[in-house]
Amino acid sequence: YFVNQKQIETSHIVITGDDVHHIKNVMRLVPGDHIICCDGTGQEYLVRIEALDPEKVRGQIEETRRSKGEPAVSVTVSPALLKGDKLDWVLQKGTELGAVSFLPFTSQRTIVKLDGKKAVKRRERWQKIVKEAAEQSRRGRIPEVHPLSSWEGLLSQFTHYDRVLFAYEKGGQPLTQVLEPRRRDIRYLIVLGPEGGFSETEAEAAQAQGARIVGLGSRILRAETASLACLTSILFAHGE
Ligand code: SAM
Known part of the structure; x- marks a missing residue:
């Protein structure tokens, strides 16, 4: 509790x-x-x-x-806003797996529109989901769900992290090449696109802002799968 x-x-x-x-x-x-x-x-x-x-x-x-339920490595998951309740699922499973916080954002190809009161209500729902998942999996802290960010707002957050990984469906460096498993207290931000993916301009802007462009293997994953696969791989590489 x-x-x-x-x-x-x-x-x-x-x-x-x-x-x-x-x-x-x-x-x-x-x-x-x-x-x-x-x-x-x-x-x-x-x-x-x-x-x-x-x-x-x-x-x-x-x-x-x-608390034994807290990984030493800090991973903030930044998923694009998704259709239906897919983001609920990412937040719930991401909390169970060990994400430290979530930073949802909108980008060029985001399909869903969410602003004003609706955005506030949705964030309350997300916070509830995350709290229940944290209790269920005996986490030592409740991950923070940041307010929905614009794409530009997200880029401006990059400086708060040691490593920003931009998962690009068109490919990039393999994850294993960009992780630092020996640095126990490193802070990662992982950025994952919406159903329609990222545009080339977005990938370039993220890279210019210091992100590493990474690929998650030879198959195109659904956005929600990509979030959890990337999070799990980082935690696994860090022995968490
Ligand atoms: N519609 C796009 C296409 O067919 O190429 C796929 C977009 S994918 C469903 C949504 C997001 O998941 C991507 O923007 C990316 O962040 C991530 N993603 C999915 N598969 C990936 C992969 N193999 N490597 C890196 N990122 C991936």
């Missing part, structure tokens, strides 16, 4: 909200049972439940440790 700093006392944790229902009615836990709580920074707590009230669960912290 994810908790915020306000819910953590010196030796106790107080859980409120929807998680109370989950602990009592879904997991059917009772005093004496243990739960694991994460504070969202990669720290986790082994907690023994002491009391279950209708609106809160109070437990004693028995152990504090670094």
Whole structure:
């Protein structure tokens, strides 16, 4: 269960909200049972439940440790906005696999239009999906879902990462040549195009901005498959 700093006392944790229902009615836990709580920074707590009230669960912290569910390497997945609920799937599976954050964007060939209130609502949905997936796979932190970015906005973010990998369906360097598996705390940004792919102008602009153009093998993958294949390959190369 994810908790915020306000819910953590010196030796106790107080859980409120929807998680109370989950602990009592879904997991059917009772005093004496243990739960694991994460504070969202990669720290986790082994907690023994002491009391279950209708609106809160109070437990004693028995152990504090670094969460095993967090990879040392940081991969931010930047997928183009996709049709239907395909991006929901990328966010859910990407969280399970170990992405540190998501930076969705629109580009020349993006088909779906999403702005104003709709974009805010969609981001809320994505944040919920990511939180549930993080809990399910025992992550130590909830990946951040950044607001939907324009293509230009995305290019301006490149400087915040050690390595930007632009997955281009027309081919590029093999992934193995651009990874640095010995640098444990390296920050990668991986950029993946929409159903219609990237234009040549976009590939050139990304390269001019410092991205490495990479190929993901000899087959053209669906956009959502490409995101997860690229993420998994990086984590695997880093031993995560
Ligand atoms: N419609 C395009 C075509 O037929 O060439 C395919 C676009 S693909 C479905 C969507 C995105 O997935 C691409 O823009 C790219 O980022 C990524 N992708 C898919 N297969 C790839 C590959 N073999 N190498 C690198 N990137 C790939």
